[in-house]
Amino acid sequence: MIKVKSLKFRYPKNEDYTVKGIDFEIAKGEIFGFLGPSGAGKSTTQRLLIKLLRDFEGEVEYCGRPLKSYNDEFYQDIGVSFEMPISFSKLTAMENLDFFKQLYRHPVDVEPMLKRIGLWDDRDKKAGEFSKGMKIRLNFVRALLNNPKMLFLDEPTNGLDPVNARIMKDMILEFREQGGTVFLTSHIMSDVDELCDRVAFIVDGKLQEIDSPRNLKIKYGKRTVKVEYKEEGQLIQREFTMDEIKTPAFFELLQNKDIETLHSGETTLEEIFIKVTGVHLRG
Amino acid sequence: MDRLIPLIRGDFSRLNKYNLFAANFVVMLVWATLVWFIDAGQLKQFVPVVFVTDSTMMTILLVGATLFYEKQEHTVNSVMVSPVTEDEYLMAKIIVSVLNSLITVVIISGILYFVKDVSYNYLLIALAAVIVTTVHTLIGIFLSYHAKNFTAVLINLMVYSFVCLFPTLFASFGLINAKVAKYLIVLPPEAANILFGAGIKETELWKLVFGFVYLIALAFVLYRFIVKPKFNDYVMREMGV
DSSP: EEEEEEEOOTTTTTOOSSSSEEEEEOOOTTTEEOOTTTTTTHHHHHHTTSSSSOEEEEEEEEEEGGGGGGGGGGGGGGEEEOSOOOOOSSSHHHHHHHHHHSSSSSSSOOHHHHHHTTTGTTTTGGGGSOOOOHHHHHHHHHHHTOOOEEEEEESSSOOOOHHHOOOOHHHHHHHHTOOOEEEOOOOOOHHHHHHHEEEEETTTTEEEEEOOHHHHHHHSSOEEEEEEEEEEEEEEEEEEEETHHHHHHHHHHHHHSSEEEEOOOOOOOHHHHHHHOOOOOOO | TTHHHHHHHHHHHHHHTTHHHHHHHHHHHHHHHHHHSEEEEEEEHHHHHHHHHIIIIIIIHHHHHHHHHHHHHHHHHHHTTTTHHHHHHHHHHHHHHHHHHHHHHHHHHHHHHSOOOOOOOOOHHHHHHHHHHHHHHHHHHHHHHHHHSSSHHHHHHHHHHHIIIHHHHHHTTTTTHHHHGGGGGGHHHHHHHHHHHHHSSSSOOOOOOHHHHHHHHHHIIIIIIIIHHHHHHHHHHHHHH
């Protein structure tokens, strides 16, 4: 769907490149997570891919054609949801969506989406009266109203309560099941882990890692099993390698001891983020 | 240009919802009231001032306010990731401003015709409104590019008034030497004054031709070399780049 080769970009007023020659591909029907600390080049890369920034070096292809060869009709194909709430505050939710619908050739019926995302009853309320979470949900519906082939989502679940975050994640997964492709940035690593088929980590304008969350967890994790059990009133921890768990000693421990917890040594995406980027996540 | 009509409809709808139409209407009422009370003989001096002020200052103010709201609510970003082109976006702003000015022209002219029995060359006045408003919409957009907030828009407008509008007014009151005053035609409000004046009173032909050609050329230069090329930078700045 998207092919990026030796992509470099420098802002006119900067001496250094913000994006320093990155390569990656996003397959059709894939959810691709693009992660990195603030200022690493994440947003710049996204702006390059959605043609808001133009004078880049290297190659970017969308559906087999150079991105530069597309005119504004490119936007008939994609949906973009920004992190910040974007809506005309004195227009109702429905008026906002109606305005944007008129700009597309094949708009969808927004009623089912608004109902699903819990905004149907508030459709005639002014967007300025919405809570942050409601505005984010409205952003998401706005990104979907042209029935896009590809979605660019910036922190889509940030500021949402768990129920609405769940609904939105389900909708993103359904979008993929229907053949849609997603470019997603987020600092909520549990969401990235759950949604993304592959993730890329960008640090200081360069890609440090690209792989599936599972492979990264194996790569950065320890291939061990940690067991916690009680013995003579004391909590004892023991760690077994993957080879050791095949031995009788491990089975004896499971059979004879009062086991409290049993964990594999795979790491979390959050720990991988910290290791790869050297930056701790906020919150 | 498929999206031009929805953009124009959207801009009109927002002018209404954000009460900018109401503000414009109040100003128009003030003009209408003044026109009502001024003697028919003096009206031909006064009416060009009404049209010049509406097509220049009110236009800049309305465009500045519109762009300020779009900037404050980041909606321009959302529009620019839709199929709307820069040309469509800018043209919509120009057309909406021109229609606003023409509405003022129609209402004021209607009052003058039916109440004061004053008529003039409506075609020339309408043409003047179109070109003067186009130039000043572009000036308004340009001033908004260089304003961080609405206060800055107002300051920019005041500077523009001080540099370009006040000399025109001083000249019309005879406060500027006639030899110097004839060069003021290069100021857009003075050129506007000549164009509107030509529809109402006798004007030297060269001034009329120069005024039209000059403002059309100015609109082209502003659009082609300043407003459009800087538009993408403006959108990027709004995104925090």
